[in-house]
Amino acid sequence: MATKPNKKNPVVEEILYNGANWNEMEDEFTQSFYEQNLSQFWRPEDISLQPDLNVWHVLSDEMKLAYARNLLVLTFLDTHQGDIGMPVVSRSLDDHFHQRKAVINFMAAMENAVHAKSYSNIFMTYMTTPEIDELFRWGESHKNLQQIMKMIVGYYKELDRFNYLKRFEEFSPNYKELDFNIAQWKAMVASVFLETWLFYSGFYYPLFFYGQGKLMQAGEIINLILRDESIHGLYVGRLAQEIYETFDNETQDQLQEWLYKFLLELYHEQNELVESIYDSVDLSHDVKIFVRYNANKALMNLGFDPYFEQEEVNPVVLNGLNTETKTMDNFSMKGNGYQKMKSEMLKDQDFFFESEKIITFGGKKK
Numbered sequence: 001m002a003t004k005p006n007k008k009n010p011v012v013e014e015i016l017y018n019g020a021n022w023n024e025m026e027d028e029f030t031q032s033f034y035e036q037n038l039s040q041f042w043r044p045e046d047i048s049l050q051p052d053l054n055v056w057h058v059l060s061d062e063m064k065l066a067y068a069r070n071l072l073v074l075t076f077l078d079t080h081q082g083d084i085g086m087p088v089v090s091r092s093l094d095d096h097f098h099q100r101k102a103v104i105n106f107m108a109a110m111e112n113a114v115h116a117k118s119y120s121n122i123f124m125t126y127m128t129t130p131e132i133d134e135l136f137r138w139g140e141s142h143k144n145l146q147q148i149m150k151m152i153v154g155y156y157k158e159l160d161r162f163n164y165l166k167r168f169e170e171f172s173p174n175y176k177e178l179d180f181n182i183a184q185w186k187a188m189v190a191s192v193f194l195e196t197w198l199f200y201s202g203f204y205y206p207l208f209f210y211g212q213g214k215l216m217q218a219g220e221i222i223n224l225i226l227r228d229e230s231i232h233g234l235y236v237g238r239l240a241q242e243i244y245e246t247f248d249n250e251t252q253d254q255l256q257e258w259l260y261k262f263l264l265e266l267y268h269e270q271n272e273l274v275e276s277i278y279d280s281v282d283l284s285h286d287v288k289i290f291v292r293y294n295a296n297k298a299l300m301n302l303g304f305d306p307y308f309e310q311e312e313v314n315p316v317v318l319n320g321l322n323t324e325t326k327t328m329d330n331f332s333m334k335g336n337g338y339q340k341m342k343s344e345m346l347k348d349q350d351f352f353f354e355s356e357k358i359i360t361f362g363g364k365k366k
């Protein structure tokens with residue numbers, strides 16, 4: 001939207017603002033995604049992790065380390081998806097897409113505030129503070145993880161720069177609409193790769209345990225997270241396809257070439273990352289199959305053909321992925337079909353306490 005500064009006050013733009021009108025559909029799919037996202041809402045503290053401890057304490061050191069390092073990789077991805085990935089994609093949408101922005105902003109809030117926070121809850125339950133500190137330092141100095149972050153976040157930053165140009169320097173020679181659209185599409189590709197593909201090498205190990213009935217509470221959290229990530233990847237993939245269709249054939253060919261090159265660069269880093277985590281528990285071979293399986297799914301979300309041959313994924317992990325057949329522990333577990341908490345408005349009388357009912361921390365009535 002072109003804007004001009006107001007002569008009397010240059011900070012105030014000559015622009016007409018409108019509001020989100022949810023009574024009209026912005027398109028045929030956004031309100032369905034809105035409903036789905038909100039109906040899936042959950043909070044990290046809804047799932048108690050204590051029941052996992054008896055299993056965690058008997059795992060070998062190698063297994064504990066592989067498990068924790070996977071969750072740390074997931075933490076890094078979720079943190080930056082929430083801090084910059086989703087917000088920058090939301091900002092890049094035209095001003096009138098209020099509903100689309102709302103859906104993406106909701107997703108953005110889940111990434112760090114719920115998903116990353118859940119991983120921290122698992123760390124806090126399973127590990128000591130020095131172990132957690134060491135784990136984070138491992139991630140901060142891991143070559144492949146850092147490279148993956150740089151590649152993904154690099155495209156988010158590039159779109160961030162274009163968002164600024166479009167908003168404030170639309171008439172400068174530095175700004176071309178086609179370049180903006182390409183940066184927007186590439187950031188969405190990075191987003192779908194992260195959501196539908198890169199997360200899954202980290203999900204593999206918790207699902208591997210979950211499929212065998214072990215560490216079920218953490219596995220339940222992973223299932224809730226991957227249920228969220230799956231609709232995030234679908235939604236952003238849908239928006240990316242819409243943009244891709246606006247490009248001419250020549251641009252589409254160039255972008256497709258870029259897409260597969262980007263895929264292979266990430267695949268290289270991803271494979272080394274997998275080896276560094278999974279070699280010690282003899283699972284690298286299996287995890288790489290899962291990595292390829294999910295790379296194909298990400299490509300399909302973006303409207304492209306699968307790149308890798310179809311292979312058989314470890315049935316134990318598929319069992320963990322299958323959210324319809326899980327067994328429920330009614331004492332402590334919240335399945336991913338759980339009802340979210342019902343709340344009611346606070347009233348003035350909620351704050352009146354009869355003095356004899358106030359109990360001190362010592363358990364005695366005042």
Ligand SMILES: [Fe+2]
Binds near residue numbers: 081
């Ligand atoms: Fe997430």
Ligand SMILES: [Fe+2]
Binds near residue numbers: 195232
């Ligand atoms: Fe996500």
